Amino acid sequence: MGGVACPKEGLEEKRKRAEAILKALKEAYPKARTELKHETPFQLLVATVLSAQATDKSVNEATPALFARFPDAFALAQATPEEVEPFIRRIGLYKTKAKNLVALAKRLVEEYGGEVPKDKEALMRLPGVGWKTATVVLGAAFGVPGIAVDTHVARLAHRLCLSEAKAPERIGKDLEALFPKEDWVFVHHALVLHGRYVCTARRPRCKACALAPYCPSRGAV
DNA sequence: ATCCCGAGGG
């Protein structure tokens, strides 16, 4: 299920492998960052909420019209979920997301002056925002170090045998222990890009993979 | 554990 069993490996050996992986990621994705279209932290927050269980391609097709109509928290707070739904229907999970986004915008206006709080606990109290979304927004919008773990990062961490944990927060901790803090946000985005375009869930392109020399699962998935 | 959910890929 998770590819091959991970080899027994000393911490020092794993650290050296992580170092090589980081080097390869920096060469393959020198400017890795979010591909979600946004102009402001608020728009990034909305786009990230929308990206749950959806491709960011579909999110990027929806957000230009959405942000034209509701550019900021003040505008979105005035809307009803029914008004938001048509803009995001094709993304999927649209009823929940429309309801969450309007409630989220109201709370931003009421409690944070319409701004996005730079605090993880505060972000996680917003409707539709969990640990992953909060970590991504803090890193991408404000440069707060952290490795958010989504479906891609979890899959790659397992295949690369950098973590055998199941809980995303735990996988994040395992990864953060293996990479320099100043690279955490980069590592997140680079792993997402690599998971999206090379180390895909179904048919990973191991022959074209720059990480293959350091991957215990290469050719076995 | 289950639900939300449309769209594209294989």
Add this chain to the structure above:
DNA sequence: CCCTCTGGAT
């Protein structure tokens, strides 16, 4: 057809 997509709330 089934699987997957930068998850979160119940």
